Amino acid sequence: MESTTSTIAVPSHSLLLSPTRWRKVLPIASSRSDTSSAQPSTLRLLLKVSRSPYQQIRKRLYQSPNSAANSHPHGYIIGRTSPDSERTLEGRPLAPVESIMDMRLICAFLLLALLQQCSAESLSTTPDGSIQAIAQGPDSISLYWRHEGRSAKVFVNGQPRGSLEPNPAGPYSSKTIGSLLPNTFYTFAVGESSPTVTERTWAKLPAQESFDLLVIGGTASGWAAAVVGARMGMKVALVESTNRLGGMTSNGLGAVDMRNMAHSNGAFQDFRERVIEFYGGGEGRKLEPRVANAILKSMAYEQSCLSLFMKVQVTGAIREANCVRGAIVCDTISGAKGRLYAKVTIDATDCADFAATAGVEYRVGREPRTDCEPHAGYIYFDDAAQTILPGSTGCADAKVQSYAYLMTWKDYGDRPAPLVERPASYSPEDYTYSPEWAKTWNATSGVLPNSKFEINQHPFGIDKPGINFDYPCADAKRRCEIDAIYRERALGYLYFMQNERGHKNLGLADDEYLDSNNFPPGLYVREARRVIGEHLVTECEVTNARQYFHADSVGIAEYPMDSHAMEELRAPDDRLDKGEGEMYLSAFTPWSQVPYGVIVPRCVEGLLVTTAVSATHVAYGTLRLEAVRMSMGQAAAVAARLAITRGVSLRCVNPAWIQDSILSQHAYIYWFSDVTPMTRHFKAISFLGARGVLVSEPFRPDSALTEQEALAAVDRLVRLEGGMPQQIELQASQAEMPVTRGLFAKWLVQSKARVDATWRAAVARQSYEDVAPGSPYFEAVEALRAHRITPSLFANYKPGLFQPEAPMTRADAAQAIYLAHRAYAMSH
Incomplete structure (x- = not known):
């Protein structure tokens, strides 16, 4: 077996449970293709690791959609000793983890665990920012x-x-x-x-180069798409017009917009874990921009097949008929031009400029009020009472909500803060009605570590509605003009607080944005173009989310549909609204699924759009959050990989293929309050939940399934596969009784036999001691075994026994139904 020397740094959390935590630290002062100049440094170690077994372990930790592990219907949780760990890798039974590691790997893992602090050394900032x-x-x-x-x-x-x-x-x-x-x-x-x-340093822009995946825009969704795509082995190029990654995540949005942190998942959860690690605890909900930027960069830097082209602008699309083949780009520093070709391109920008250039249709502004869009159009809204106010017409228009620069302020305590100069356009009347500092959003919800604050006060703060209606489709010159107005509005708010309100202790954080005068370089473009995709998310679809099941779900959203104002609120008096257009629909927004079709633009091939996605103005409010954008970027990368490897167009990628992969990456496509990626049969429970099978809340994975629930589940399965369910009537006394494994097997096999002839085949041999040929469950149990559904997947496994009279747990039922349905789902 060939061995090579690898430089490995520590995954900061459990090696067994965090598949995305592996960190490959490339040798210092060497390009990624040259490891000869690696130099030793504190807390870094060169381990001579046998490449083949190492990659097998890593394959189990993080699987690509084409891996043998991932193509098997059972997921993998390494290190588990329950029957759930009896899975197969490339057709062979998996032994417990101890027997598949040689001593060299065990020693390597122990050494890695002792070297966790080396991860902090790989960041671009010290913990204190000095x-x-x-x-x-x-x-x-x-x-x-x-x-x-x-x-x-x-x-x-x-x-x-x-x-x-x-x-x-x-x-x-x-x-x-x-x-x-x-x-x-x-x-x-x-x-x-x-x-x-x-x-x-960044990659040098080539005159011409080909990639598997080209990501335009280093926003939250673009960052996730690039990192996940590279993790899956694609050659990826990420083009970003600034020198920061992550969009608003590193440009001032330090207070995470998420109502329930239990909804955190996938790429965002990976990022969040590293934030928690950096700060030594907490929820990962509050973070400084410099920390966000450093972590996002480090996660991108880990991927050797990801090329970062920063401060590069896209100037045109490369097309063949209606298919995107790449982009024409220009280095804004050197002026060098390049042509980047790609099998798949992702437009992750806020304004979807590239998609528009490529011919994608889009919307700008607000739709009219309808039964399906009750909060659309011209509206005055009372956030406290959650009611529409008089004067609301519901008329459609081309207006967009206010943008802003989200500054990061610091409380300098007894020391005077750095004072800002009076902006040329400053008018104290713009801020007269601003709350006292202690009552502002900044000081209540925007508190960040190290005495800092996210500044997002509105109205009478940093927003300036009404000046940006032309921004989504404007040229660069006009956008710069609008940017300048928002910059002055933001600095004017600081000037007002320092001088009119006397808060000389508050000022721009002096350790943030060190290369842009402590001011964020990125304008918060909350909404611009919204592409016309294969699926259009509407307000009623979000509000009535529990009545819809999206079998093509690739993520979840949960933040209230909202919008900032379209017109400035000048004299609030006793008004209940915050300006025309402003609304926060907390009472109308449960968590919802995100269909794959929202990132697939109509009529144009070879392109996905992950930020300016397909939704109405109202519905877009729940999709425009950074965590959701990361989910959409993650799904887009997986879809790109599948389209390339399977030779199909992006719109023909089966969402079930995407789900199969992103569920292994700990993403959510459906949500239960008591189910996490560590829950036994998480993948099966989530896969079925997206399709409306076994969807009670909470899920109660270890509880017994009732007979009524079992019949409903198998009936739903038959309907999903185009058949008619069997007619079985239960007595009321039976409905709430736990269904036994034997009876569940019988109903499941009978249901599948109605839609799939392979489930009707006769079985001649006995496999289990406790289910003999004369048993009423014999044929069903053997049919399950023929389809690789065995009791080794169930709780309390006993070799050689099926235990037909034991109650069927809800999690085990989900796993059995999932395996029975998987072949159909993957082929339709």
């Missing part, structure tokens, strides 16, 4: 250091590289290190004994 490194190009990185009146030497990869002197103009001194190699990691230290930070 040292930060920010890439500025393919050949340069800027280093920032809180000098506190001192001078210090700069070390790059352990070698001296000049010094930093005190900066009389501010708390940070900076130095841009040039002549670096593209796409290369560098470590930085300031002083002999300082902590280190790690940053990577």
Whole structure:
């Protein structure tokens, strides 16, 4: 067996339970294709690991849709000793994890567990933010250091590289290190004994290159699509016009918009776990922008087949007829132009500019009020009472909700905060009715770690409605003009608080956005174009979500449908609304499924859209949150991989294939309050839930299934497969009785036999000691076994026995139905 030397860093959480936590740290000061110059550093270790078994373990931890493991109907949870772990890998039984690791791997895992702190070293910021490194190009990185009146030497990869002197103009001194190699990691230290930070230069824009997946826009959905696509082995290019990743996640939206953190899943959950790790606890709900940016970058940097082209603008689409083949791009620093070809392209931008260029149809503005859109159109809304107010006409228009710059402020305590200059357009009347600081959204809901605040106060704060109606389709010049207005509006709010309200202790956080004067570079474009997709999400579909089952679900949404105002509220007096167009529909928004069709644009091939998705204005409010966007990006990457490997168009990708993969990546396509990715048979429960099978809330996975529930479940299965359910009448006394395994097997097989002839085949041999040929359950039990549904999948497994009189648990029933239905679902 061939062995190679691998550089491995620590997954910060359980090696067994977090498949996306693996971190491959490439050698410092070397390009990703050259490992010869790896240098030792504190808490980093080169382990000589046998490549073949290592990859087998990793395959079980994180499976691509084409892996043998993932094509088997049973999921994998490594390290489990219950019957649920009796699965197969490439057709062979899986032994307990202890027997498939040789001693070298066991030692490697133990060493990795001892080296967890090395993960912090791979970030571009120290925990306190006193040292930060920010890439500025393919050949340069800027280093920032809180000098506190001192001078210090700069070390790059352990070698001296000049010094930093005190900066009389501010708390940070900076130095841009040039002549670096593209796409290369560098470590930085300031002083002999300082902590280190790690940053990577970007890839150099080629004149022409081909990729499997091209992602346009490093937004939350774009970041997720690129990272997940690269994890699945695709060659990925990510094009972003700034030098930050994650969209609003790293541009000021530090207070996570999620009502119930139990809904956290998939790519967002992976990111959130790392936030919790960074801060040493908490929910991962509140984070600083510099921390978000550092973590998002590190997760992208882990993927050796992901090329980041930052500060690059897309100038055109490469098309063949109605099929997108790539994009024409331009480096905004050097002016170099390039043509990036791809088998699949994802437009993850806020405004869907690329999709529009490629010929995708879209909507801008508000639909009219209808029975299906009761809160659409021109509206005044009372958030407290959740009622529509007089004056609301419901008329459609082309207006879009207000944008804003979400600044990050800091409370400097007894020290004076850095004061901002009075903006040229400043008018105190814009903020006169703003609440006192302690009552603002910023000071109540926007509190961040380290005495910081997300600034998102509206009305009478940073929003300025009415000036951005043309923004979605405007050219770059006009957008810059609108950007400038919003920038002045935001700084005017700070000036007002510092000078009119006397809060001299509040100011821009001096350790945020160090390369853009402590001001976020990204405008919060809450809504712009919305593409016309294969599925249009409507308000009533969200409000009545429990009445719909989306078999094509690729995620969940849960934040209230909302909209910021379309017109400024000048004199509130006793008004109950916050301005025309503003609404927060908390009473009308349960959690809902996200259908695959919302990211598949009509009529154009080779393209997915993951931010400006297909929804009405009202419904878009529950889809525009960063966590949901990450889910849609994750699903898009999986769909791209499947389209490429199976040779089908994106609109012909079977959503069941996508679900099969993203469920293994711990994503949600349906939600139960008592079911998590660690729940036994999670994949089966979720897969069926999306289709309306066994959907009681809570799910109660370990409770016995009643006879009534069993009949309803198998009847639903038959209807899903195009048949008519069997007519079995239960006495009232029977309905709530636990169904036995034998009776459940009989009903399930009878139901499947109505729609699939392979379930009618006669069975001649006995497989279980307790189900003899004369048993009323014999044929059903043997039919299940012929279709690889055995009692080893059920609770309290006893070898050689079926236990036909034992009660069937709800989780075990879900697993059996899922396996019975899977072949149909994967082929229809």
